[in-house]
Amino acid sequence: MTRAVERLVDSADGFRNIVYSMTRVGNLGCEIAALRYAPDRVAIAYSALPKGLGLRRAMARLAQWIAADLRAHGVAIDLIHAHKLTTDGIVASLLAREFGVPYLCSIWGDADGWVWRGRPDLHRQWREIAASARALIATAPWAAKRFSAMLRVPPEAIAVLPVMGGVAEPTASTVSSDRIVSLFHLAHWRRKGITQLIAAMQSTAGAGGGAGWQLDIVGGGPARSYLEVDRLIAKAGARARVQLLGPVPNGSVRELLGASAMLALPSQQETFGMVFVEALFAGIPVLYPAGWAIDGYLPPERIGYACRAEDPADIARGLRHVMTNQQALKESIAQLQAEGALARFAPHSIALDYRRHLSAAVA
Incomplete structure (x- = not known):
């Protein structure tokens, strides 16, 4: 199925x-x-x-x-x-x-x-x-x-x-970007932590950090889901920092991820989440839910940040940590790729x- x-x-x-x-x-x-x-x-x-x-x-x-x-x-x-x-x-x-x-x-x-x-x-x-x-x-x-x-x-x-x-072969990302991407099917937005992620984006701006950061929400889904997520963005007053990009062709996902600063997906009760592996194979750090998804496969300090998915404050800490250390984390992921640490996901x-x-x- x-x-x-x-x-x-x-x-x-x-x-x-x-x-x-x-x-x-x-x-x-x-x-x-x-x-x-x-x-x-x-x-x-x-x-x-x-x-x-x-x-x-x-x-x-x-x-x-x-x-x-x-x-x-x-x-x-x-x-x-x-x-x-x-x-x-x-x-x-x-x-x-x-x-x-x-x-x-x-x-x-x-x-x-x-x-x-x-x-x-x-x-x-x-x-x-x-x-x-x-x-x-x-x-x-x-x-x-x-x-x-x-x-x-x-x-x-x-x-x-x-x-x-x-995805079979990893590639490194050397770009420095202010764009954060969150990639999922919009029909599942309630479980993907998007409400908490938008709140975290707003709190980083309110704390005086991340002035130029942009969150791109990427993925297809029914019209009702687009409307509901758009309503969340408007209610949070986050239109200047958060935008819905809609679906992208499968062949463009690697390019989209590789050009981004990080993947942020504080999803709740995530069994695995292949998009996290796709992001690591594209060479970018990930913000993922602690105790779920890919937690336990790799040290979080090498690949990004393991957040408390229900806590916008901790998600905001994770965003600041990854964005501040973006280049160091991308170099760490490139080293993991070279060492074969991601081979088990191939x-x-x-x-x-x-x-x-x-x-x-x-x-």
């Missing part, structure tokens, strides 16, 4: 991957409808209660449907990969028992965390699923640390595999690690 997961699956050379993509589309009933949209690709729409109610029953129905479908098509499986622990993990554990094969589970910090918090009565079952999995793979170090405590497994039991983006490295996990699980 996401380009990142599609890239990961397509990177598994030497394996036949049969994908069942499951989406809840209704609140009542127990209907299941499937669409075979490509070879070995099945999109499933199913009805179930919202907010995780009746979760076990719904996942058991899906497991039964998938098992019957595999048998009907004469497919013998060797391994099951659950995309999310708290939902697909239930399906995977049932199918693994049905077919006598191992399974592994990915952990997506925000999505899995949300379901975990909503269903404390299922914590014991999820711990059993995690204990029986051949491997657990989190998208970031903070998620591995957090879920190791929640699942009661040692931290080393959870591997870390970055989300696969489309698609070929992620693909290699993923294939190793699959091979080890099958073996």
Whole structure:
């Protein structure tokens, strides 16, 4: 359902991957409808209660449907990969028992965390699923640390595999700029911390700093979202310092980032945030949420500032820190690029690690 997961699956050379993509589309009933949209690709729409109610029953129905479908098509499986622990993990554990094969589970910090918090009565079952999995793979170090405590497994039991983006080669940025960029799909502006970021921009001006700084908000989205963000800017009296640029072609993102002073995105409950990696590959520092996103991969003092996403004052401190030390941070990022410290985020490295996990699980 996401380009990142599609890239990961397509990177598994030497394996036949049969994908069942499951989406809840209704609140009542127990209907299941499937669409075979490509070879070995099945999109499933199913009805179930919202907010995780009746979760076990719904996942058991899906497991039964998938098992019957595999048998009907004469497919013998060797391994099951659950995309999310708290939902697909239930399906995977049932199918693994049905077919006598191992399974592994990915952990997506925000999505899995949300379901975990909503269903404390299922914590014991999820711990059993995690204990029986051949491997657990989190998208970031903070998620591995957090879920190791929640699942009661040692931290080393959870591997870390970055989300696969489309940028392969890093480049350095040597420009000095007063332009700060915030890049995201505008439909998600409430979660991207834009309200706090605009307030932080205004507070830096009020404190007598950053007189020439400009915040460019970049990204597409529905007309309603444009109107809502524009209203935020107007209400804050920030039109002189903050502007909406709209979407840019994918081929222009690297150039846009490389010509900027920094990427600022104090998003809330961010699982990974590929745009942070894109910014680092473009050679510019990042302001990102502490305890979320890419936190734990690299020292914040080498790449920018890890802020408290809900605190405009701390975001303002981060803006001042990065803008004041812009050139030093860009040189630090260039050095990290030269040292190969960003190589783990490259698609070929992620693909290699993923294939190793699959091979080890099958073996």
